[in-house]
Amino acid sequence: MSYKIIVDSCGEFTERLKKDEHFVSVPLQLQVDDHIIVDDDTFNQAEFLRLVAESPNCPKSSCPSPEKYMQEYTNEAENIYAVTLSSQLSGSYNSAVLGKNLYHEEKGDKNIHVFDSRSASIGETLIALKTEECEKSGMKFSEIIKVVEEYIEGLNTYFVLESLETLRKNGRLSNLKAFVAGALNIKPVMGATKEGTICQLGQARGINKALDKMINLIVEQVKDSENKILAISHCNCRERALMVKDELLKKCKFKDVILCDTAGVSSLYANDGGIIVVV
Structure with a gap:
């Protein structure tokens, strides 16, 4: 066919x-x-x-x-x-x-x-x-x-962004309570619900700690990883994406890995420095 x-x-x-x-x-x-x-x-x-x-x-x-x-x-x-x-x-x-x-x-x-x-x-x-x-x-x-x-x-979707402003201003965070980061440099770890809305999974101070938290959440939640593809997209931060990939591969075995730079729409919402992981 x-x-x-x-x-x-x-x-x-x-x-x-x-x-x-x-x-x-x-x-x-x-x-x-x-x-x-x-x-x-x-x-x-x-x-x-x-x-x-x-x-x-x-x-x-x-x-x-x-x-x-x-x-x-x-x-x-x-x-x-x-x-x-x-x-x-x-x-x-x-x-x-x-x-x-x-x-x-x-x-x-x-x-x-x-x-x-x-x-x-x-x-x-x-x-x-x-x-x-x-x-x-x-x-x-x-x-x-x-x-x-x-x-x-x-499928499970996870992401850590430098800023949530574009998502917030475009109404994509309408189901979340107001998130205040401000001078504290708090970075939320976000995900998608089974219905496809955005949810908050956790938070940490600073981008690196937030990425570590995301990595640990993925490791805790992934099942049957040997038969799954690890997919990572990043907005203008290849080294950051490679770090996430390497840390996940240290802790889990995957069937394959895909790593891509974000296209236009994903770049708009992820903003410079954003990381998205789906597995």
């Missing part, structure tokens, strides 16, 4: 996935003041972070339209899968579903399924890879949906 895996641009593509015709990235749009930036392969992270640092205003993002998703569904592949960032954090999931409905209304039946990652960033990458693995194993479309939805249920 031929297939396409469509991932919104909050999900990072490895170099292999960028070259694989089975994978398509659908760009979100970013805005910093009057600058409109398309989150595709033209995205320049350094320039984007410079614009954000110089602006007094909060950067924003907008999701792909239903028509854009429908356009990507229109191809020769027999099975189509879309992976979006959490429906609790963005309208991308709803756009992908509306695009699916538009396709069925205008073009007829086709195997299309939209996965709500209930995560973001490198979590979407893992879901795309799991879908690819199922397709290559020869599973039926309905079986793949079941297996991947169960896989999503078992």
